[in-house]
Amino acid sequence: MRWFRQLVRRWTGARPGAQTPPQPLDDIELHDRVAELLVRELGSAEHATTTPSPVSPARIASWMSDNQFSYFIDNDGDLGGLWRGRLFYFFLFGQQAEILQVRGQWHRELAIERLEEVLDLCNEWNAERIWPKAYVRVRDNGRVHVVAEVATDLEHGATDAQLSQILFCGLSTGSMLFDALDERYPDPAGAAP
Template identity: 80%
Template structure:
């Protein structure tokens, strides 16, 4: 707040130069100028009133952020009636609209939550550059998810969507829910666009 107050003070009409006291001045024609200094407390109240008017009054938080753990992610899956599994490496995953998604925690303190999805179809190596252009176009126009390709040893190409969020200070249940839904929903939007671009013959009647 102090840096904002300093900027606010410098921008106020009648603010003195370096080391000078801030003084109030009345507009021309509205009476004599007031020359008494403005205290820090008064300035703080004015800034608070300005922020409240522009941004609205902040409501007190109902809960404090807590560290994100695999158990919290699993509890969120259960609460939303999503099926999930834990693989042999201990990673948590699940199916969302027929696509496989994993939920990872990276970083020194496991503070980075990553929601990573994989398109349920493979791409021929012959279409590598074509699909790569689609991913680059998506990344240039949208924030989420990050789209990229992985080439397997067998030459098949997998399309991946990823949303990573730094939750160093933890997250409330609501914040965690928004982050997980963001990863799942935006990843699904990208995969839906691929389905439209490359219709699956198995999904059409003969």
């Protein structure tokens, strides 16, 4: 609470140990002093140069092209692409397609006997990090498939800069998870015989 008293003194002009209480400020002067303090402490806010607009597969594909990433549209009409040799998909869910999901899948699968240790790895990852959400799927053939997912509600749309940040977040954090898996489970074919 000491910091709060110091902040109030700075707003009102009161000095520690002062004998006469400061005169109360009118609303306009108090507002101006608070605004000045916020600018000094936090910096001034920059005005947005663009307004948010709905996210669409076309905007995501345009972002992929602008950043020179390869992408494709699969048979189901889903947009996918490769990032550092790993497969990622970009989905839009919700009634107005307002939830953007970047979902990556590790390029290898594990034996069902490793399910418990992979679940532990995913739970550890999720407990220590915000992104991506890590989980496993067991395929019909009994192989364990690891998935990374970043989902964001964009009900009010996104600017190009916001969309870029979300897409890079999904791709880079998913790659971090897959790097951790590669380290934990090295590819035996990658080593010399």
